[in-house]
Amino acid sequence: EAQVTQNPRYLITVTGKKLTVTCSQNMNHEYMSWYRQDPGLGLRQIYYSMNVEATDKGDVPEGYKVSRKEKRNFPLILESPSPNQTSLYFCASTSTGGSWISGELFFGEGSRLTVL
Amino acid sequence: ELKVEQNPLFLSMQEGKNYTIYCNYSTTSDRLYWYRQDPGKSLESLFVLLSNGAVKQEGRLMASLDTKARLSTLHITAAVHDLSATYFCAVDTSGDMRFGAGTRLTVKP
Numbered sequence: 001e002a003q004v005t006q007n008p009r010y011l012i013t014v015t016g017k018k019l020t021v022t023c024s025q026n027m028n029h030e031y032m033s034w035y036r037q038d039p040g041l042g043l044r045q046i047y048y049s050m051n052v053e054a055t056d057k058g059d060v061p062e063g064y065k066v067s068r069k070e071k072r073n074f075p076l077i078l079e080s081p082s083p084n085q086t087s088l089y090f091c092a093s094t095s096t097g098g099s100w101i102s103g104e105l106f107f108g109e110g111s112r113l114t115v116l
Numbered sequence: 117e118l119k120v121e122q123n124p125l126f127l128s129m130q131e132g133k134n135y136t137i138y139c140n141y142s143t144t145s146d147r148l149y150w151y152r153q154d155p156g157k158s159l160e161s162l163f164v165l166l167s168n169g170a171v172k173q174e175g176r177l178m179a180s181l182d183t184k185a186r187l188s189t190l191h192i193t194a195a196v197h198d199l200s201a202t203y204f205c206a207v208d209t210s211g212d213m214r215f216g217a218g219t220r221l222t223v224k225p
Contacts (some may be wrong), residue, residue: 031211040125043159043215044205050211058212090158101208104149106162 002027005109006091013081014116021076021111023091030096032074033058033105034066036087043090049074050096081115088112118143120157122216129195129223137219139188139205144182147208150190150203153218159204163190195223 004025013019025032033048035058045058049068063085065077074093078085089112092105119142129135139148150162163172165181165188171177176199178191188205200223206215 004132033213035215040217042122042217043206045213045215048211048213051157055166056211059214096211101211101213103149104164105151105206105213107158107160109158
């Protein structure tokens with residue numbers, strides 16, 4: 001089954017404790033991206049990657065890191081989480097046609113993160 | 117900076133009525149997407165609009181794109197309760213994807 005898998009789905013952590021949210025897709029997509037969803041703000045892009053070893057900042061990259069060492073994986077790293085990073089996080093992927101996205105995004109189920 | 121504005125943000129409709137959701141964006145792009153999100157769920161794709169004048173229809177929903185006006189519309193025809201959800205438009209500029217704030221649609225009997 002074609003899917004985007006995120007882990008963990010739910011996490012409660014404390015300020016400053018490093019954490020990683022994993023994202024894996026099995027559709028051989030070149031493009032992967034991370035978003036956070038907060039009430040009234042829609043989805044805001046954190047980072048995106050057009051292909052392996054190519055990452056770019058989105059709208060709200062501060063406090064986050066990513067890496068794209070393999071095509072299927074795109075982990076989101078919070079080096080020192082703070083309460084304002086409490087949010088619902090989505091990973092998504094799609095195919096590309098050169099330097100542009102060629103279709104709709106396929107989303108993971110979401111990861112709800114609470115930072116105390 | 118690319119900005120995407122949706123309106124209305126909240127929409128309460130009677131079953132059987134028609135309505136339109138608007139999505140305006142601030143910079144040149146000919147790639148616009150519509151997604152649906154049910155409460156507590158992830159997002160699913162509704163429409164992909166990739167050129168000026170593109171029109172796509174699926175059931176009671178029809179989406180269009182006017183790149184000159186930087187405007188997309190999502191038209192709902194004869195609404196039914198099952199259409200109750202939050203609808204997002206998104207605009208892409210070479211991978212930089214910006215979403216609108218979403219329109220929460222409630223369809224009442």
